[in-house]
Amino acid sequence: MSGSSTVAVHADRDVHPSRAVAPPIYQTAAFWAEDADQFARAAVDRRGKDFYTRYGNPNHAQVAAVIAELEHTEAAMVTASGMAALTTAVLALVSAGDHVIGQRSTYGGTASVLLNLLPRLGVSTTQVDQTDPAAFEKALTPQTRLLLVESPSNPLLQVTDLRAVSELARAHGVLTMADNTFATPLNQRPADLGIDLVWHSATKYLNGHSDVSAGVIAGPEALLGRIWDVALLTGATLGPFDAWLLLRGLRTLPLRMSRHNANGQALAGALNDHPAVARVHYPGLATHPQRALAHSQMSGCGGVLAVELTGGFAAADAFLGRLRYARRSASLGGVESLAVHPAAMWRGMLSDEQIAASGVAQGLVRLAAGTEDTADLVADVLAAADAVASWKELTR
Numbered sequence: 001m002s003g004s005s006t007v008a009v010h011a012d013r014d015v016h017p018s019r020a021v022a023p024p025i026y027q028t029a030a031f032w033a034e035d036a037d038q039f040a041r042a043a044v045d046r047r048g049k050d051f052y053t054r055y056g057n058p059n060h061a062q063v064a065a066v067i068a069e070l071e072h073t074e075a076a077m078v079t080a081s082g083m084a085a086l087t088t089a090v091l092a093l094v095s096a097g098d099h100v101i102g103q104r105s106t107y108g109g110t111a112s113v114l115l116n117l118l119p120r121l122g123v124s125t126t127q128v129d130q131t132d133p134a135a136f137e138k139a140l141t142p143q144t145r146l147l148l149v150e151s152p153s154n155p156l157l158q159v160t161d162l163r164a165v166s167e168l169a170r171a172h173g174v175l176t177m178a179d180n181t182f183a184t185p186l187n188q189r190p191a192d193l194g195i196d197l198v199w200h201s202a203t204k205y206l207n208g209h210s211d212v213s214a215g216v217i218a219g220p221e222a223l224l225g226r227i228w229d230v231a232l233l234t235g236a237t238l239g240p241f242d243a244w245l246l247l248r249g250l251r252t253l254p255l256r257m258s259r260h261n262a263n264g265q266a267l268a269g270a271l272n273d274h275p276a277v278a279r280v281h282y283p284g285l286a287t288h289p290q291r292a293l294a295h296s297q298m299s300g301c302g303g304v305l306a307v308e309l310t311g312g313f314a315a316a317d318a319f320l321g322r323l324r325y326a327r328r329s330a331s332l333g334g335v336e337s338l339a340v341h342p343a344a345m346w347r348g349m350l351s352d353e354q355i356a357a358s359g360v361a362q363g364l365v366r367l368a369a370g371t372e373d374t375a376d377l378v379a380d381v382l383a384a385a386d387a388v389a390s391w392k393e394l395t396r
């Protein structure tokens with residue numbers, strides 16, 4: 001089997017319908033047929049690529065071919081965003097009366113699906129502490145159909161034991177679906193650890209240039225067929241040009257991830273002992289409580305880390321204000337460093353009690369290291385942390 005960098009460049013060869021070195025953009029809503037027979041065949045071709053773009057498009061098929069090979073799954077499909085991937089899959093896999101288990105530390109949109117959307121549709125949900133594999137077992141009921149995991153989690157970088165969770169689920173005939181956005185298939189392949197379905201916000205690392213909203217789902221053909229049937233109805237179709245941009249981003253994913261991994265590790269190490277910092281959450285640190293588990297299922301820890309400033313909300317805000325490179329933004333995974341202060345972002349949505357219940361401290365900053373030079377990023381975060389430390393001295 002070829003290496004990941006080769007796969008990212010060549011895995012879509014068989015779905016290239018032209019001789020152009022760079023694939024054309026099939027910016028079309030529909031395709032025409034030669035005759036009635038061909039038309040009838042195209043209409044029932046699941047995830048086919050030349051009937052109607054909501055059903056499929058060559059640009060979709062090219063992305064899917066690369067994702068499936070990178071994730072070591074039988075197949076893959078694309079959606080208009082990460083959230084479209086999640087909601088389409090969940091709508092396909094569960095029905096009223098079923099039960100879904102998710103994590104307590106999880107992406108905000110996923111938490112909202114568990115807390116609001118699914119209960120409204122008659123699907124009960126439980127969120128568990130994912131650092132404890134036994135918590136998943138305790139939450140199982142005879143109605144449980146799906147386990148939704150995310151590792152490392154956003155924004156606390158908590159690690160889920162993917163082998164333990166998939167073994168448990170298999171033993172009980174329950175499906176598993178893992179959000180692999182933070183790790184990417186370069187650092188972790190959930191399917192190799194027994195997870196049934198892998199999904200991504202391709203808006204983040206997979207595209208990597210902060211210029212596309214997209215999602216992907218990878219897994220066995222049979223499950224993807226069920227999800228695709230629902231995708232036709234939800235209609236969260238990725239535009240052909242966005243699929244083309246995503247494919248272009250994927251070509252350099254392996255190159256970019258090695259720099260993101262190095263930068264994340266360097267920033268975490270540099271800030272870990274700083275007097276302005278109470279704690280750094282990053283699974284690549286020797287001090288991370290789940291270091292051994294992370295090491296057993298990941299080959300790199302990515303560019304995202306969470307830094308808890310000792311001075312609380314004001315210190316986090318001052319730290320972000322002093323950063324030269326990482327600007328305040330809710331996204332991550334692009335070539336440019338970005339940073340977010342969750343307690344500030346959530347001020348208009350959640351009470352202080354709700355923020356505390358999510359485990360996120362008022363002084364927590366999520367840093368997403370881009371692909372800039374490591375030394376520049378390290379110097380920048382240390383200067384900002386020094387400024388916050390001396391500012392605290394002055395205001396004491």
Ligand SMILES: *Cc1c(COP(=O)(O)O)cnc(C)c1O
Nearest residue numbers: 081082083107154181201203214
């Ligand atoms: C951003 C993100 C999502 C949502 O993806 P969108 O593309 O914004 O819909 C899901 N999971 C994680 C971990 C994310 O960071």
